[in-house]
Amino acid sequence: MDISNYLYLSVILFTIGALGVLIRRNAIVIFMCIELMLNASNLALVTFSRINGNLDGQVASFFTMVVAACEVVVGLAIIVTIYRSRRSASVDDASLLKN
Amino acid sequence: MVYLIALPLLSSAILLLLGRIADKWGHLLATLVSASAFGFGVQQFLQMHKQPGSNRAVTQKLFDWISVGTFKVDASLLLDQLSICFVLLITGVGTLIHIYSIAYMSHDKDRRRFFAFLNLFIAAMLLLVLGDSYLNLYVGWEGVGLASYLLIGFWNQNPVYAVAAKKAFVANRVGDLGLSLAIMISFAQFGTASFSGVAAGAPHASSAALTAIGAMLLLAAAGKSAQFPLQSWLGDAMAGPTPVSALIHAATMVTAGVYLITRSNFIFDASSTARMMVIAVGVITLLFGAIVGTAKDDIKKALAASTMSQIGYMILATGLGPVGYAFAILHLLTHGFFKAGMFLGAGSVMHGMDDEVNMRKYGGLAKVMPVTAITFGLGYLAILGVPPFAGFYSKDKIIETAFNSGGSKAIVIGGAALLGAGITAFYMTRVVVLTFAGARRWKSEAHPHESSFLMWAPMVVLAIGSVASGFLLSMGSALVNWLQPVVNASHVASGKELMKPMTVSVLALGVVVLGAGYAIIKYRAVAAEAPEKVSIFTRAARMDLGQDIVNDKVFVKPGFALTAGLVAVDYKVIDGAVRLVGWLINEISDVLRKIQNGYVRSYALMMLIGVFICVLILWMVTA
Amino acid sequence: MTLFHLALQVGRTATPEAVQFWLLAPIAVIAALGILVVKKAIHAALLMAWVMVTLAIFYIAEDALFLGIVQIVVYTGAVMMLFLFILMLVGVDSTESLGETIKGQRIPSILIAVGLLGLVVSLLGRATITQPAVGLATANADGNVQGIAKLLFTEYVWAFEVVSALLITAALGAMVLAHSQQTKSKFAQRDLSIARFRKSSLGGAAGLPTSGVFARHNAVDVPALLPDGTPAPTSISQTLKARGDMITSDGFALESIEEQED
Numbered sequence: 001m002d003i004s005n006y007l008y009l010s011v012i013l014f015t016i017g018a019l020g021v022l023i024r025r026n027a028i029v030i031f032m033c034i035e036l037m038l039n040a041s042n043l044a045l046v047t048f049s050r051i052n053g054n055l056d057g058q059v060a061s062f063f064t065m066v067v068a069a070c071e072v073v074v075g076l077a078i079i080v081t082i083y084r085s086r087r088s089a090s091v092d093d094a095s096l097l098k099n
Numbered sequence: 100m101v102y103l104i105a106l107p108l109l110s111s112a113i114l115l116l117l118g119r120i121a122d123k124w125g126h127l128l129a130t131l132v133s134a135s136a137f138g139f140g141v142q143q144f145l146q147m148h149k150q151p152g153s154n155r156a157v158t159q160k161l162f163d164w165i166s167v168g169t170f171k172v173d174a175s176l177l178l179d180q181l182s183i184c185f186v187l188l189i190t191g192v193g194t195l196i197h198i199y200s201i202a203y204m205s206h207d208k209d210r211r212r213f214f215a216f217l218n219l220f221i222a223a224m225l226l227l228v229l230g231d232s233y234l235n236l237y238v239g240w241e242g243v244g245l246a247s248y249l250l251i252g253f254w255n256q257n258p259v260y261a262v263a264a265k266k267a268f269v270a271n272r273v274g275d276l277g278l279s280l281a282i283m284i285s286f287a288q289f290g291t292a293s294f295s296g297v298a299a300g301a302p303h304a305s306s307a308a309l310t311a312i313g314a315m316l317l318l319a320a321a322g323k324s325a326q327f328p329l330q331s332w333l334g335d336a337m338a339g340p341t342p343v344s345a346l347i348h349a350a351t352m353v354t355a356g357v358y359l360i361t362r363s364n365f366i367f368d369a370s371s372t373a374r375m376m377v378i379a380v381g382v383i384t385l386l387f388g389a390i391v392g393t394a395k396d397d398i399k400k401a402l403a404a405s406t407m408s409q410i411g412y413m414i415l416a417t418g419l420g421p422v423g424y425a426f427a428i429l430h431l432l433t434h435g436f437f438k439a440g441m442f443l444g445a446g447s448v449m450h451g452m453d454d455e456v457n458m459r460k461y462g463g464l465a466k467v468m469p470v471t472a473i474t475f476g477l478g479y480l481a482i483l484g485v486p487p488f489a490g491f492y493s494k495d496k497i498i499e500t501a502f503n504s505g506g507s508k509a510i511v512i513g514g515a516a517l518l519g520a521g522i523t524a525f526y527m528t529r530v531v532v533l534t535f536a537g538a539r540r541w542k543s544e545a546h547p548h549e550s551s552f553l554m555w556a557p558m559v560v561l562a563i564g565s566v567a568s569g570f571l572l573s574m575g576s577a578l579v580n581w582l583q584p585v586v587n588a589s590h591v592a593s594g595k596e597l598m599k600p601m602t603v604s605v606l607a608l609g610v611v612v613l614g615a616g617y618a619i620i621k622y623r624a625v626a627a628e629a630p631e632k633v634s635i636f637t638r639a640a641r642m643d644l645g646q647d648i649v650n651d652k653v654f655v656k657p658g659f660a661l662t663a664g665l666v667a668v669d670y671k672v673i674d675g676a677v678r679l680v681g682w683l684i685n686e687i688s689d690v691l692r693k694i695q696n697g698y699v700r701s702y703a704l705m706m707l708i709g710v711f712i713c714v715l716i717l718w719m720v721t722a
Numbered sequence: 723m724t725l726f727h728l729a730l731q732v733g734r735t736a737t738p739e740a741v742q743f744w745l746l747a748p749i750a751v752i753a754a755l756g757i758l759v760v761k762k763a764i765h766a767a768l769l770m771a772w773v774m775v776t777l778a779i780f781y782i783a784e785d786a787l788f789l790g791i792v793q794i795v796v797y798t799g800a801v802m803m804l805f806l807f808i809l810m811l812v813g814v815d816s817t818e819s820l821g822e823t824i825k826g827q828r829i830p831s832i833l834i835a836v837g838l839l840g841l842v843v844s845l846l847g848r849a850t851i852t853q854p855a856v857g858l859a860t861a862n863a864d865g866n867v868q869g870i871a872k873l874l875f876t877e878y879v880w881a882f883e884v885v886s887a888l889l890i891t892a893a894l895g896a897m898v899l900a901h902s903q904q905t906k907s908k909f910a911q912r913d914l915s916i917a918r919f920r921k922s923s924l925g926g927a928a929g930l931p932t933s934g935v936f937a938r939h940n941a942v943d944v945p946a947l948l949p950d951g952t953p954a955p956t957s958i959s960q961t962l963k964a965r966g967d968m969i970t971s972d973g974f975a976l977e978s979i980e981e982q983e984d
Contacts, residue, residue, distance in 0.1 A: 003855045006780065007846050009747050013773070015839040016754040022704050022831035026818050028763050028809060032770045035801065036754060039777050042793075046786045053856030055869045058786050059878055062870065065789075065796055066885045070892035072801050076808045077899035084902070089763075089812045092823060095697030698824050704831055711834050714841045721848065 006047040013040035025090045027079045031072070038068045100159050100176050103139055103186065104229065106132050108222035114215035125211035126204075129218045130197040136221065137190035144183050153584060155180055158231055165234070169290060177231035177294065181585045184428060184578075185228040185351075185358060188435050192350045193221050195557035199443055200342040202553035203450060213253060213340065220246035224351055228358060232293035233282045236359070240278060240323065243352045244271045250347060251339040263335035270332040274322010278359075281315035284308060298365040306370055313366050313373025317380060320356025324410045327383040331646040333407055334391075337399040341446030344399055349406050349442050350435040357410065357431050360417040361424045364586050368421060377418030378508075382515045385411030389522035393529065394640030397456045398445045401530050402438070405482065408519060409434050415516065416497045419504050424586035425579040426500055430493035432578075433569045437481035437489060440561030444475035447554055448534060451547040458533040459625060460542070465535040467547045470555045472535045474562035479531050481565040483524050483611050486604070489569030494520065496573070499603040520607050524614030532622045540625075739783050750776040761817045767805050774798045785858040787866040931957040944969050 013036060020033030042061045049057025083089055110132040114125045121128070147155045156179035164174040178186070197217060204210040223242025230236040248271075252264030282292050288308045289300035301309065320326065325333035336348050347353070360367060360377060367374050388408030395401035409430070416427035449456060451468060465472035481488040484495055498520065502513030541547065549555070572578045639645065694705070753769045753776075760766050774797045782790035822828040861869055874882055918927050931946045931954045943962055945953035953971045955963075962968050 004846060005743060005747070006784065008843060009743075009750070009780075011839060011842045011846065012751055013754050015835050015842075016751070016758065018707060018838070019831060019835040020758050022700055022707065022835070023758065023822065023828050024818075025700075025823075026763050026766075028805060028812065029757065029766045029818075032757060032766055032805065035797075036757065036770065036773065039774060039793075039797070042789075043777055043780060046781055046784050046789060049786065050784050050858055051855045053858060053861055055858070055861050055866075055873050058789055058866075058870055059873050061786075061789055062792070062874070063878075063881060063885055065792060066889060069796060069801060070888055072804060073892045073896045074899070076804060077896040079808060080811060081899050083812050090818075091699050094699070696824070698827075700827060701824060704827060704834070707831070707834050707838070711838050711841070714838060714845070718841050718845055721845070 003047065003051060007044055010040045010044040010047065013037075013043070025092050027082070027089045027091050028076075030091060031075055031079070035068060035072070038064060100143070100157070100178055100229070101161060103136055103143075103190075104176075104222050104225045106136055106222075107218040107225070111215045111218035111222060114211055114218070119211075122211050126197075126201050126214045129214035130194065130201060132218060133190060133194045133197045133221055136225070137187070137194045140183070140186040140190045143178060144187060147178070147180070147183060155584065170286065172232055172234050172292060174235060175231045176229040176235075178229060179585055180581050181358075181361060181428070182228045184432060184582075186225060188432055189221060189224050189228070189351050192435055192439050192561070193217070193346055195560055196342045196346040196439065196443070199345075199446070199554050199557040200340075202551045203342055203446055204340065207340075209253070213250075216246055216249045216253070217343075217346070220250065220347060220352070224355075227355055231295070232291075233278070233285065233297070234292045236362075237275075237278060237282060240319075240355065241275065243347070243355065244268065244275065244323075247271070247336070247347050247352055250343040251336045253339055253343070257338075260338035263332075263338040267332040267336045270325075270329050271322050273329055274319045274356075277315040277318030277322065281312050281319065284312050284315065288312070294362060297363075301365040301369050304369070306372070309366055309370040310372045313363075313370050314376060316359055316363050316366065317373065317376055320359050320414065321380060322356075323359070324353045324356030324414065325384075325407050326356060326380050326410065326414055327387055330384060330387065330407055331650055333403050334395075334400050337397070337403050341399065341442060341449060344403070345439045345442030345446065348403065349438040353406060353410055354413065354431050354435070357413040357417060357427055360414065361427060361586060364417075364421065364424055367417070374418050374420060378415055378512060379418075381411050381413075381415030381418055382512055383411070384408065385415060385519040386515060386522070387411070389519050389526065390640050392526040393522065394637050395526075396458050398448065398458050398461075398530060398534065399442070399456055401458070401526060402442055402445060405523065405527065406434075406438055408523060409438065409482070412494060412497050412516065412519070415501065415512065419497075419500050421586055423497070423500050425582045426493060426496040428582060429569070429572055429578050430490075430497060432572060433481065433489035433493045433565070436561050436564030436568050437478035440558055440565050441475055441478040441482070443554070443558045443561065444471050444478065447471040447550045447558065448547075450550055450554070452541060455541070458530065460540055461534045462537045462540040462625075463535070464547055468535075468549050470549055471558065474555070474558040475535070476531065477562040478565045479527055481569070482527055483615065484520060484607055485611065486608075487566075487570055489565050489567070491604070492569030492573040495600075495604050495607050498607055499600050502603060517606060517610055521610035521614040524611040525618045528615040528618035529622050532619055533625060537622070537624060742779070742783060746776050746779060759820065761820060763809055763812075763818070764806070767802060767809060770805075771798055771802050774802065785862055785866065788870050933957045941969070943967055944971050947971055 017033045017035075017037035017040060020036065021030050024030050024033065042064055045057040045061040045064070047057075049055060049061075079089060082094060086093055110129055114121050114129065117125075147157070156177065158175055158177050160173050160175040162174050163171070165172040197214070200210075200213065200217065204213050207213065220243060223239050223246055225239070227236055227239025227243055230239055248264050248268040251267050252261050255261040255264065285297050286292050288304050289297050291297065291300075318329075322329045333348060333353065337344055339348070367377065385408045388404045388406070388411055392401050392404035392408060395404055413427040413430050413434070416423035416430065448461065448464060448468065448471060451464075451471075452461065455461075477488070481490040482494075484490040498513060498516045501516045502509055504512065633641075642648070694701070750773050753772045756769045757766045757773075760769065774793060778790045778793035778798065781787075781793055858866075863869075864872075921927070933942045933946055934944050934957075942958060944958070945955065945968070946957040948954050958968060
């Protein structure tokens with residue numbers, strides 16, 4: 001099997017994640033889509049690691065996971081804060097910075 | 100020496116600041132100050148007279164005025180043989196006119212202000228003639244311009260008078276521009292603006308620079324002395340009270356141009372081109388003024404035209420070089436006497452005739468105003484140059500010098516000067532005949548009467564001056580020798596004389612008799628109203644030979660058009676460009692603002708589009 | 723354990739890996755697409771979890787054993803649990819209408835996304851064709867975990883420390899964000915006691931009556947009797963009353979005093 005199939009899968013998942021960020025309104029779903037994009041890039045990193053025959057890609061992927069965890073923690077806290085004041089998890093409701 | 104200037108200035112400040120409190124005694128203070136300045140001047144003169152010729156000039160430094168880099172100007176005064184002549188004239192005639200004004204202005208509720216301005220004028224004029232550098236002179240130059248403006252517009256409740264004041268001020272500004280340019284050029288050329296510094300540098304300077312300085316100085320002189328082409332303001336300046344016309348616009352201020360050129364003799368000696376321009380201006384103006392004078396029915400305007408013409412003679416004399424300066428100053432001094440006297444006489448007539456100025460409404464006044472008539476008549480004989488009156492010694496000398504200036508141009512200049520003398524005789528005779536002789540043309544309700552002692556005393560003094568000053572000053576070439584160290588007349592070229600003095604005198608007397616005789620015949624009997632059907636020449640002379648029309652067409656109208664054009668350009672092009680930028684930004688912002696809709700997802704889309712473009716470029720680059 | 727090793731062996735051989743990929747990858751893509759279209763966030767979370775597990779399997783197949791395990795533990799375990807927890811807080815049942823409300827958002831988004839996909843796929847096609855895969859057999863000679871540990875604590879130790887600081891900061895930040903500001907002082911024992919005596923009557927000052935009929939029946943489902951012999955309604959829980967699990971205290975009432983003396 002051609003190993004670059006993993007990369008194509010990675011690209012497809014990344015694009016789907018990006019599209020999800022653009023067209024979904026629920027902040028939590030948007031967050032999941034961001035996680036999907038991060039995971040897709042992780043898959044690409046792991047595949048690169050295999051192609052190049054060293055573990056640096058896997059280490060980078062590991063760091064990505066840690067950063068993603070941080071992001072989730074803070075991001076979800078923000079969502080909760082917004083929800084507490086607005087009773088809504090829709091990102092479109094937080095649109096006061098306009099015109 | 101500084102008190103000469105400081106006292107009148109202080110008095111002027113006191114009168115202006117104290118206001119109505121000083122109404123009662125203001126005129127006395129002003130007159131006293133003026134008289135004491137005259138006394139001080141006489142004392143200085145006697146002191147100077149004792150010294151030998153080379154030691155007579157005195158310099159007094161007051162303070163460091165400007166000290167910028169290499170440019171240093173001290174506020175210092177220079178009293179030499181030339182300045183003392185002016186000091187005596189200014190303070191002497193000034194005092195007489197102060198005395199005259201006490202009576203003349205006694206019915207004016209603003210008499211105190213009038214005297215304050217007179218003192219201001221005296222101070223500024225003294226500063227003008229005592230300054231030891233062009234910059235100091237410039238301060239006085241502007242000061243007399245200001246005083247002249249204030250006094251012409253003294254009755255500024257009359258809009259016509261206010262406009263006349265403005266006209267004088269603007270015309271003077273044009274001349275002032277010339278003086279400031281001359282100062283700048285001389286600083287650029289010689290690194291100094293003092294008379295001595297410029298005099299030392301002038302022989303080594305390029306002729307172009309000297310001609311430029313000379314031309315600019317001539318422009319300044321033309322502005323202040325009402326010479327062609329800036330002559331138009333003097334006639335209108337008669338809007339001021341008559342003592343003002345006598346002091347400022349006949350005896351002193353208008354002669355400042357002559358002083359400036361005489362003082363700058365080192366410039367004009369070194370540039371024959373500049374000298375030629377001076378001669379041209381002098382000749383044109385002396386004829387111009389004389390011709391205008393023949394048609395004026397307003398007694399003051401006729402005298403003003405005469406003043407213009409007489410200053411033309413002085414300017415002509417200064418243009419003739421070292422030999423002419425002394426005669427210019429001589430004529431200036433004698434003219435100061437007889438013209439001031441005649442103006443005061445005119446004022447006296449107006450005073451008696453309820454401020455009527457039209458000579459056609461006078462006639463036969465000699466009987467009711469004998470003192471005025473006699474003093475005026477003496478001045479008249481002096482200006483005509485009838486021997487042995489003052490004008491004979493001064494004007495005939497100028498004509499003679501013009502004839503003897505050498506070359507073919509001498510005949511033209513001399514001829515013009517001689518013609519001017521004839522016309523002068525004509526229009527002055529006209530004035531005298533219309534005013535004092537012939538039938539009474541005034542209305543029955545007018546009660547002409549002789550003026551009070553305070554008014555006729557100065558007239559008498561000036562009349563005596565008109566008779567004697569010429570003889571006294573030229574006896575044994577007194578003034579010529581006196582001024583010799585200043586005007587550097589030692590190297591007068593004794594060229595071939597074209598005419599003997601006697602010939603010139605006879606000739607001049609001849610044309611004077613012709614002009615006067617023609618005027619007597621013509622104006623023996625005259626209507627009280629000016630005739631409408633007159634020759635084109637008379638009409639032209641009545642409208643000042645079109646000086647105002649020319650000014651209007653050549654300067655004012657194009658000036659207005661230029662201003663309007665510049666305003667339009669400023670509004671449409673410059674402002675338009677600014678507004679266009681603002682409008683464009685507004686419109687673009689209006690479009691771009693719609694992108695800022697506040698939705699995070701929209702911003703994310705923008706970001707993704709950016710990513711897409713980056714990847715697209717990457718894709719194209721790696722293709 | 724043996725089954726796990728077997729799966730590992732199968733995954734590593736070339737052909738089984740292809741089989742596994744072609745089985746799992748389409749499903750993962752379908753699940754990912756599902757996230758875009760499902761209405762309920764909880765369904766999206768489940769689909770997400772499935773994609774993550776699939777990716778974990780792929781990691782293991784790609785000789786990244788450590789990452790595969792971490793993927794399951796951290797992502798599918800911790801992060802997804804966190805998501806679900808927040809979903810519980812915000813409301814599990816909330817459904818979202820999928821209609822687009824921002825003008826000019828959906829169509830351009832899809833176009834740009836598809837365009838981007840095409841571009842990157844095209845770029846990948848150009849880039850990877852020439853290079854044969856090296857494989858991780860050499861790098862993983864001492865074991866995958868050991869290999870990563872060696873890199874992490876030598877070459878990447880600085881980044882590792884920085885990331886740990888980031889993690890702590892994030893934890894603190896989340897606490898600060900989630901912390902709600904107390905606007906008034908706590909209602910403590912003292913305040914309760916004061917409030918009890920400030921009521922309109924002093925009836926409840928000593929507390930509510932206890933349930934049960936003294937000496938006869940002390941169960942919580944029997945109301946206490948008041949001195950006049952009627953049951954006290956405040957002595958038992960309102961819940962029991964509502965559920966009908968209440969016994970009347972009539973049967974336990976004493977006879978009249980006269981009868982007792984008999």
